[in-house]
Every structure is written in C-alpha cells, then in structure tokens.
Amino acid sequence: MKLVILGAPGAGKGTIAKLLSAVDGSVQISTGDILRGAIEAGSELGRRAQAYMNRGELVPDALMMEVMEARLQQADCENGFLLDGFPRTIPQAQALHQLFDKLGIALDCALNIEVPRQVVLERLTTRRTCENPACQEIYNIKSKPPAREGVCDQCGGTVAQRDDETEAAISRRLQTYAEKTAPLVGFYRQRGLLLTTRSTSSEEVVEAVTGRLGSAR
C-alpha cells in the first residue's frame, strides 16, 4: 500500500496505520513519532521541532520535507508505506508529489478519517503513549489500556501522556488542523485519490481501505 493518512489530531491515524501495516507489512511513517524520537534523542531536529510541537503548531515545511525526502528513500519503503501525519500543508503536499514523480512512486489513495470533534477531544484526553522512541505504541485508558497500568505491553517501556496533550495545545492543534491541513481534502479529491471514512470503528476503516485497494488492483 502507498497511502497518505489525513485526519484531525485524535482521529486515529496512528491506530489505523498500525492496523494497515499488519495487513501487508507496508511501513508506517509517522512524522509525529519521528519528531518525538528526535526530541528524546536530543538531536538537532528535535531541538528545532520541540517548541513548535509543545505549542500545538506545525514544524516548518522545509524541515519536514528534509525529513521525508530522506525517509522515503530508505529500503523499507520499497514494499509500501503509510504516511501518518504527512503531508499537513498544501506546500508539503506539492513538494511530496514532486518527490513521488522524481522517485517514480504512484500513490494508491489518501485516506481521510473524519471523526466528530467530541470523539476526538475524548480520545486525546484519554490517550497514553509508550515513551520508548523505538516503540511509541498507542493506548487509551478507556478503549485500549495496557495490561499493567503505565507499562507498555510491547516493550515494557513507560506509558504516559504526551507533552502536547495539554488543553491549550490540543485546542491549538485542532485549530491548526482546520486552517492548514483540512484543505488537503480538496487537494486529493481533485486528483481522484480521496477516500473519506466517517466510521469510529477502526475495523470498518481498515475494511474501507482494503476494499478500495482491492477493487483498484
């Protein structure tokens, strides 16, 4: 699969990407995970990104394109990739499609996960994430708690709330999504690549994608 996954913060992009990755081994590329890993590692990328992320703002396009250009040329992308949280602006989408042309890549579709605002707010305040940069498994204290509170089922790492999960940052992230990222829905609709789902069931979203890709092949 070669997919872009769009959706507001908390819509379930990371959750769906992990489920789709298990279907055929396509690699999940979460720019949020990459940036949080860089912050944890104290790298130059992390230092440049941290303040934007904690405020709930987007990291500058040029920096994100550098990250993505390098990542998409790694060998594990050859069998498919799921872009979770990228692109997030029209300039990022334009640059991404220029890069696809250069690398000879054809996108299968752009999955747009639409979930009501109340559901998103509820999910974001109850989400917990594994802090191990190599894992970053997603949990939810209501719908998917770890077996032992605060401990990751996958790697034994610490499960906690993210730094951008404050009320102010969540509200800013939702506003940023509406202003900067929501216009990508039109961008992909115009190109005939858009698949919108309004289901709050992860299984139904996965079925919508595999159904669409199955019928296109």
Ligand code: AP5
């Ligand atoms: P990022 O990490 O991408 O955050 P986000 O877009 O705000 O999305 P989230 O990770 O919050 O939510 P999600 O949709 O993945 O939902 P999840 O599956 O976790 O980005 C963070 C920051 O990095 C940005 O604010 C920005 O600063 C920067 N950044 C990243 N990419 C960038 C880019 N391209 N350009 C510039 N800056 C960039 O699910 C949420 C919760 O709901 C979980 O607890 C989950 O268990 C639960 N859940 C999910 N599905 C269901 C379901 N069906 N039923 C019940 N519970 C569910």
